[in-house]
Amino acid sequence: MAKYIVKRVLAMLLTLFVVVSLTFFLVHAIPGDPLASMAKALPQQTREAYYARYGLDKPVFEQYVLYMKNLLRLDLGSSLKFAGRSVGGTIASTAPISGLVGGIALLIGTAVGVLLGILAALNKGKWPDQVIRVVAILGTTIPVFVLISLFQLFFAVKMGWLPSSGWGKPIHLVMPVMVMCIGTIATYSRYVRTSMLETLDQDYVLTARAKGLSEFKIVTRHVLRNSLMPAVTIFVSSMVGIFTGAFITEQMFSIPGIGFYYITSINQRDYTMVMGTTVFYAVLFIVMQMVLDIIYTLIDPRIRVAGGK
Amino acid sequence: MDRILNVENLQVSFHTYAGEVRAVRGVSFELGRGETLAFVGESGCGKTATAKAIMRLWKPPFVEIKSDSVVEYNGEDVMKMDKKRLQSLRGNDISMIFQDPMTSLNPTMTVGKQIMEGLQLHRGLNKAQAREEAINMLRMVKIPVPEKNVDSYPHQLSGGMRQRVMIAMALACQPSILIADEPTTALDVTIQAQVLDLLQELKTQLNTAIILVTHDLGVIANFADRVQVMYAGQVVERGTTKEIFNEAKHPYTWALLNSVPALATENKQELYALKGTPPDLILPLNHCPFAARCEYCMGICREQMPEETTLSGTHKVSCWLEHPNAPKVESFYDRRKK
Known part of the structure; x- marks a missing residue:
């Protein structure tokens, strides 16, 4: 029974990993980004500063690694839309x-x-x-x-x-x-x-x-x-x-x-x-x-x- | 003979979309205490329908037992019993085992509990006593390590063992009559013999009368005291096992006997098969039901239903060939001698 539970837990973690990875890349594959609509009106410098602040200027894969690292620490980050709200x-x-x-x-x-x-x-x-x-x-x-x-x-x-x-x-x-x-x-x-x-x-x-x-x-x-x-x-x-x-x-x-x-x-x-x-x-x-x-x-x-x- | 069961003019109909299927058409028979009676016939001849009707296991309105049917258990009319008496009859006075032990046991209940149910219900035992008795029953049907297997689930047991559990369950309350509906059909041949031997042994031990439903003549030869041959919902011939095997008079019985592969010296002869199919039971039938397949068929056979002719105290047959004016024909036995 113990062996069965260990096996199940490992399988669960693997499933979770696959789900999270897939969702990450799928979400980023949708055209547009969280700042797109608002950032248009901003001067370029300000815009870049915003993107840098949320890490959106980095390549997707780098963002992915960062996200997974945070996830391991059980940190889901904060909302990109509602300032100051943690997920x-x-x-x-x-x-x-x-x-x-x-x-x-x-x-x-x-x-x-x-x-x-x-x-x-x-x-x-x-x-x-x-x-x-x-x-x-x-x-x-x-x-x-x-x-x-x-x-x-x-x-x-x-x-x-x-x-x-x-x-x-x-x-x-x-x-x-x-x-x-x-x-x-x-x-x-x-x-x-x-x-x-x-x-x-x-x-x-x-x-x-x-x-x-x-x-x-x-x-x-x-x-x-x-x-x-x-x-x-x-x-x-x-x-x-x-x-x-x-x-x-x-x-x-x-x-x-x-x-x-x-x-x-x-x-x-x-x-x-x-x-x-x-x-x-x-x-x-x-x-x-x-x-x-x-x-x-x-x-x-x-x-x-x-x-x- | 002490009569325990008396059935007269039993008629069972299935109401289907196509119409009323008259599966059992006026079956009458008696059963003595401790006696074994076999029902034999091909599929759909009304063997099981008759057996289930005795315990009123058919559920209306789909299946109807006609009101003028008589089933008397120990002189008491089963057809007139109320719900409560019927429930106390089932499992206690008359019990039944079924063809397929794989599906006849509840998969989510231990076999012990399934045996205990009847004991608690009919004999008023408490849990501990019933469990003790269930273990005894399992020992009686030769289940190995009954103390442990009482807690087994059906899927943990083999087919033969499950049928033994069914037998233990059916005999737990020591009923006067056990109806065994093709108890060995779903088992392989070696296990069949074991189960039959067990039934035979328990029968003498408990003096239970048995109604054995089967299409296996080999089983009957070893096991039954009397046989009734059924065809299209009627009994066409009845007699002691000896009479049916050695002095049968009905062409259908001959055909059944002829279908048993003989341990011949040469295995080159073709196996006999009766041609044709039984009549459609939806249609009315007012002549001999076997006429269409009978090689001895005469004009009268297609016009009138033959009466049951008594040949000896036990041997009776419903066939026009027994009429005084009928021609003498060459029987199955005469042909076999050649």
Whole structure:
């Protein structure tokens, strides 16, 4: 097991290295640079001074080496666009906000989604299944910004129950969480329904029935655990998605999360910010992948690593 | 003979998009305590459908057991049992093992726990007692190091061992009837023999009646007391194993016997294969189902369903050749002598 973990950690570092290097060169390959739009108006001397200050006058490869060196010291640099703002500090202050909103939404969404999926599978073809199918289709097809506008119109403008946007009080969480839940519920209910139906057709379910178990026990003991694999698989990408995918939601509800900075920094060629957030996402994803593999082995003994028990 | 199971006019239909498939068409039979009865016939003849219907394992509405079917376990009508009684019947009075031990065990549960489930449910044992009993069962089916293998997952065991686990699971509550649905089909030949020997041994030990579903006549010869030959959802011939092997009267039974490769002196003769396919079970059938493939087919065979003729107390056959007016034909045995 120890050998396995060491191997995994080394592989993680290698992956991280590749991701960071690729992103670095890709970002620098985009035409334009962070200072281009503003620097045009400046006298040449001033302009050169600015480029020198941020190290942008050096060849790309030299910049790359410098960046990697800083990264080894866990220094992500400071923003090229917002003077005086460190990239690390920005991530540290915005990521937890996204994590809070997205995390609550993901937990509620997964719980409800899995339950609905089970309900749909057990009532295949009957009305609960039909209703859940419609909800799932609506949930996946309606764009988030349409949904948000409708929610704001109804809950804030018409009924006046909730603030239309803002941040700071617990009540500000309600609408964003509701909106973000819907997609999760839709996805999970479909996945769980499908895999549950597949499991219900397995021979060992018949064995369990022939043993005299009640339908309830058959589902809880034999079907559920064997149907949860797909749900666990998508859980990791949804967890990373909390930080990347909530961009529109954060924007429309004025939530100071990390999604906002990620997108704007790309548009503005804010090299250090793009790199910083990418490193953050990459680390998050790689760590989650590792967690996922551990969860797999807990659920399915067939995946258990050789030697480990 | 002490009768434990009585089945009368059992009819099972599958409702498919193409129409109603009448898979079992009025099957009747009895089973005595401790007796082994074999169902034999080719794929799709209703063997498994009959076996599963006895425990009402088919789920409506896709599969329908017709309301005038009678299944009596120990005098009690299985078709009228409520959910609770049915659950206590399954696994406790009647249990079943299936064809493919690779897929019949839950991959995410240890084999011990899977055996314990039935024990806790039907015999009210607590966890520790059930575990002890599960280990005993594993020892009984000759799983090596049962104390350790009780915590194994199915994927850690070989196919033969998994089928032994299935047997242990099915016999854990000492049911009166064990339904074995092609228990050796998915295993290789040496393992087949081991599993059958084990079943035979446990059967005498526990006095369990066995319904053996198979298409392997070799298995039947060694194992069964009585045989019923099924074709197109009906029993076409039934009798003791000896009668079916040595005095069979139905051309279909002859064809089955003829299909067994003989340990011939010369291995040059071609293997016999029955031509044609069984009738489509969606269509109504009001004449002998075997008529289209039968080389002895007469006019009446295509017009009317033959009645079951009793040849001896145990031997019965449904064939027009048994009619007093039917011509004498050369049987499978006469031909083999030549």
